[in-house]
Amino acid sequence: MSELPDVTAQQQVADMVDDSKAQVAAAIAPVAPRVRKFNLIGRRNIFFAVSLVVIIPGIVSMWHNHFLLGIDFQGGTEITASFQSNPSIAQVTTAVNAEGLDGSVIQTTGGAYILRFPPLNAAQTNKVQSDMQKSLGAMTVSQILSVGGTIAGETIELSVLAVIIASVAILLLLAIRFRNVPGGWRAGFQFGGSALAALLHDVFVLTGLFSIFGTVLHWQVGEINAYFVTAVLTVVGFSVHDTIVVFDRIRENLRVSQRLSFEQVVNLSVMQTAARSIITSFTVVLVLAAIFISGQPSLQGLALALLIGIVSGTYSSIFNAAPLLVVWRRLQPLR
DSSP: OOSSTTSOHHHHHHHHHHHHHHHHHHHHSOOOOOOOSSOTGGGHHHHHHHHHHHHHHHHHHHHHTOOOBOHHHHOEEEEEEEETTOOOHHHHHHHHHTTTSOOEEEEOGGGOEEEEESOOOHHHHHHHHHHHHHHHOOEEEEEEEEEOHHHHHHHHHHHHHHHHHHHHHHHHHHHHHTTTSTTHHHHHHHHHHHHHHHHHHHHHHHHHHHHIIIIISOOGGGOBSHHHHHHHHHHHHHHHHHHHHHHHHHHHHHHHOTTSOHHHHHHHHHHHHHHHHHHHHHHHHHHHHHHHHHSOHHHHHHHHHHHHHHHHHHHHIIIIIHHHHHHHHHHSOOO
């Protein structure tokens, strides 16, 4: 049976000849990439405004309210315990307040409670346990954590230093990676600086929202602890990865699209990579959302931080990093 029953043999041959000629002509003739109709770069001020609407309240909260610090950063003593009488959180809170030590209570799954106090010595810790048993009945202590103020201060300093070192290293690596675009090292630092600005956008969004969650809304999930620092560094890497995908496409299109303006090349590159970035991030978001909804309380803060950071990183890579590159090129044109 013929593969093309409605076409004669002569027509098949003619079509094959015509197709081969067309392919040869297409290979010889230069093809300029089609410029996408949606002018994303031209609407950059809208996207910048959206970012500011999210970032500014967070900055105000960080400045005025600071953060809900976990034991890793604040220092203190945590007693994780469960009671045979299964008291309510109000009863446990009343018993903790009766100690007069400025303590707080966190309820966990399985009926256990985390009793948090300022740094206690061994005698004070034993007294608290004894008082809890008198007030609430038999108690089983599963864990006691104690972090001094000095260690907490060092943890804060090392965490901030880690973020700064990661940011500087990323700027230098991107400058080296993109130094071969037209403009040399200066252009490389424009690419690196734009990526760094998008990265800082994600850090401010994440820290600002967690400041609001912890100090304004008083959500325990907004606590700043070692998991949060892990999430910030992970978001930094994820955000830069997304931005490099866009910037690599800009570099490739700059080589083959000499008839287009720089703004047109950037707009084309963003539209070519946007779908990939969004789909990749969406698959990660689904997993993190599942962990946040059904995971342990200790992991919910980490899942929420990663969820916010990845959504923000995808947004900044598409709507902030590339438009910032165009703005920077306009302010400091390459000669």
